[in-house]
Amino acid sequence: MKPQPSSVRKRRIHSWPVRISHWINLLAMIGMVMSGWGIYNADPLFPFTFPQNTTLGGWLGGNIAWHLAVMWLLAANALFYLLWGVFSGHFKRDFFPFSARSVWRDTVRALTFHLPHKLGQYNAVQKLMYSGVLLLGLLLVLSGLSIWKPVQFSGLGWLFGGFDIARYVHFFAMSGVMLFVVIHVLMVVLVPKTFVAMITGGKALNKEESADE
Numbered sequence: 001m002k003p004q005p006s007s008v009r010k011r012r013i014h015s016w017p018v019r020i021s022h023w024i025n026l027l028a029m030i031g032m033v034m035s036g037w038g039i040y041n042a043d044p045l046f047p048f049t050f051p052q053n054t055t056l057g058g059w060l061g062g063n064i065a066w067h068l069a070v071m072w073l074l075a076a077n078a079l080f081y082l083l084w085g086v087f088s089g090h091f092k093r094d095f096f097p098f099s100a101r102s103v104w105r106d107t108v109r110a111l112t113f114h115l116p117h118k119l120g121q122y123n124a125v126q127k128l129m130y131s132g133v134l135l136l137g138l139l140l141v142l143s144g145l146s147i148w149k150p151v152q153f154s155g156l157g158w159l160f161g162g163f164d165i166a167r168y169v170h171f172f173a174m175s176g177v178m179l180f181v182v183i184h185v186l187m188v189v190l191v192p193k194t195f196v197a198m199i200t201g202g203k204a205l206n207k208e209e210s211a212d213e
């Protein structure tokens, strides 16, 4: 087969490592959040608890067992995604650059329903949100480690200002991820073709098509 010139070379909208790790991450997040809410209920930080049917594990021991088991799936999957994202150039190419000005411009466009969606190209709001949720994930992991093993990770615990504050940090990072998911899913609902592409990989577009869609 004749090699194609680079200007017409085709590429999928979402590569298979991004798709697989995205959907495994969703499953792992559901497990982590539901078991985490169960653990929270045993010793609430605020004057509310989560409904029992939104928790996973049945009782505190079960909640903790689920949380620590799913944690390994989440960690392995995140490591795979991060390594692939860095070494394939995906993060550099698709998440950057963005600026305060471009985020503001695209936020206004999104809120007035004037934001064009170019398949295979993230807008500035998406770039900010995806980079932000990765940082929130890091904060969740670090605060989680300092709560899980306060002796072994005493340095981390100290950085967070102690065990009790690390619990608040963990809770607010979880809340930030939940807020991300709500906005993220709303954006997907507004542009449903992105959902199909995140499952199938989407049609292979050449550079010109992906810029015009």
Ligand code: HEM
Residues within 6 Å of the ligand: 018, 022, 025, 026, 029, 094, 120, 122, 130, 133, 177, 181, 184, 185, 188, 194, 195, 196, 197, 198
């Ligand atoms: C029902 C839940 C979810 C649905 C339907 C969904 C759907 C999608 C879709 C369709 C895209 C591609 C957007 C586009 O091409 O413009 C995407 C990307 C992404 N989603 Fe989700 N998502 C969900 C949950 C989550 C969760 C829980 C997280 C993390 C906490 C997450 C993180 C991301 C990230 C980081 C990307 C960018 C992936 C990359 O290019 O590397 N999503 N999601």
